[in-house]
Amino acid sequence: MSPEPLPAHPAARPGVRDLLDVLVGRGLAGDAPTRGQALAVLRTTDDDLLDVVAAAGRVRRHRFGRRVRLSYLVNLRSGLCPEDCTYCSQRLGSAAQVLTYSWLSTEDAVAAARAGVTGGARRVCLVASGRGPSDRDVTRVSAMVEGIKREHPDVEVCACLGLLRDGQAERLAAAGADAYNHNLNTSEATYADICTTHQYADRVETVERARGAGLSPCSGLIAGLGESDEDLVDVAFALRGLGADSVPVNFLVPFDGTPLAGTWDLTPQRCLRILAMVRFVCPTAELRLAAGREVHLRSLQPLALEIVSSIFLGDYLTSEGQAARADLDLLADGRFEIEGTRQDDAATPARTDPPGVTVRRRGPGTPVAPNA
Numbered sequence: 001m002s003p004e005p006l007p008a009h010p011a012a013r014p015g016v017r018d019l020l021d022v023l024v025g026r027g028l029a030g031d032a033p034t035r036g037q038a039l040a041v042l043r044t045t046d047d048d049l050l051d052v053v054a055a056a057g058r059v060r061r062h063r064f065g066r067r068v069r070l071s072y073l074v075n076l077r078s079g080l081c082p083e084d085c086t087y088c089s090q091r092l093g094s095a096a097q098v099l100t101y102s103w104l105s106t107e108d109a110v111a112a113a114r115a116g117v118t119g120g121a122r123r124v125c126l127v128a129s130g131r132g133p134s135d136r137d138v139t140r141v142s143a144m145v146e147g148i149k150r151e152h153p154d155v156e157v158c159a160c161l162g163l164l165r166d167g168q169a170e171r172l173a174a175a176g177a178d179a180y181n182h183n184l185n186t187s188e189a190t191y192a193d194i195c196t197t198h199q200y201a202d203r204v205e206t207v208e209r210a211r212g213a214g215l216s217p218c219s220g221l222i223a224g225l226g227e228s229d230e231d232l233v234d235v236a237f238a239l240r241g242l243g244a245d246s247v248p249v250n251f252l253v254p255f256d257g258t259p260l261a262g263t264w265d266l267t268p269q270r271c272l273r274i275l276a277m278v279r280f281v282c283p284t285a286e287l288r289l290a291a292g293r294e295v296h297l298r299s300l301q302p303l304a305l306e307i308v309s310s311i312f313l314g315d316y317l318t319s320e321g322q323a324a325r326a327d328l329d330l331l332a333d334g335r336f337e338i339e340g341t342r343q344d345d346a347a348t349p350a351r352t353d354p355p356g357v358t359v360r361r362r363g364p365g366t367p368v369a370p371n372a
């Protein structure tokens, strides 16, 4: 008896395939999709997901091959911020049980950066809570930048200190900082819903100040705040318009004690579509998978690495990431090349810690309950 014919492959829908072919062509040329095409990426079905990831992966590999840049966060000052960003555990009135401390010493900041660099990071992000730095704060951070650069001249240093005033970006650049991060976070239309103490335009101005001073602009977004597809597309195009070299995509970590506590609107599939859309809109940017990847992408994290070209190693500002060893194993299993390490030259990066085999001692044939 001959077997029944297999059903047609549901993911091979011609409309989506045509869309993705166009997006890959534009991405390889460094061009953006139309807004409608970007929206369409966010509205593809789960059946189309692997095709979407594969298409975004082609754009990623055209610029970045299989290399991944590891970034490392150093929280210079934690908590006690006077601003009221709804998503933030460090905000005014936050009851989140996060670490609160004032400025790290220069020595402690340099030591923290050293740990990240030893772990494989090629960018160190010096971050401080607050509306923006005083001139004294800029002096303090400049000393940290100089200290890190002295030890690790090839490592990029990015500062993230809030809204900048006249001359501050220039001083950071003179100290050796390579980049400045200030995220737009969401669309201009909904910015007032996530913050009342400063405005979207303030954020845009700071990114422009940084770029004007010769710092590489790093600016990204947070998904999962309750935004619409249109908001996500708007912010992605705004980041492209600002010429962001580096685009971190965060997924909301809804801390208890903040207004967005309990907001778990994202699925792993949605996260992948968002990353793919940003990859198509910003095809030449360093796309960085940032906070929330572990809790929102979960077991689909390896697929995200086909789209992004950078991740944070280790912990975030106020939440813990997965173990740095687990990150390195994830990259090794996917045969990604960690920038700036010896693995750059290796055809097959070795897993750092083979998983080993555990002999079964439970279930049938034993008095112990089965693993079910």
Ligand code: SF4
Binding pocket: 081, 082, 083, 084, 085, 088, 089, 090, 091, 092, 128, 129, 130, 131, 162
């Ligand atoms: S300005 Fe920065 S640290 Fe302060 S609440 Fe907003 S996101 Fe958090």
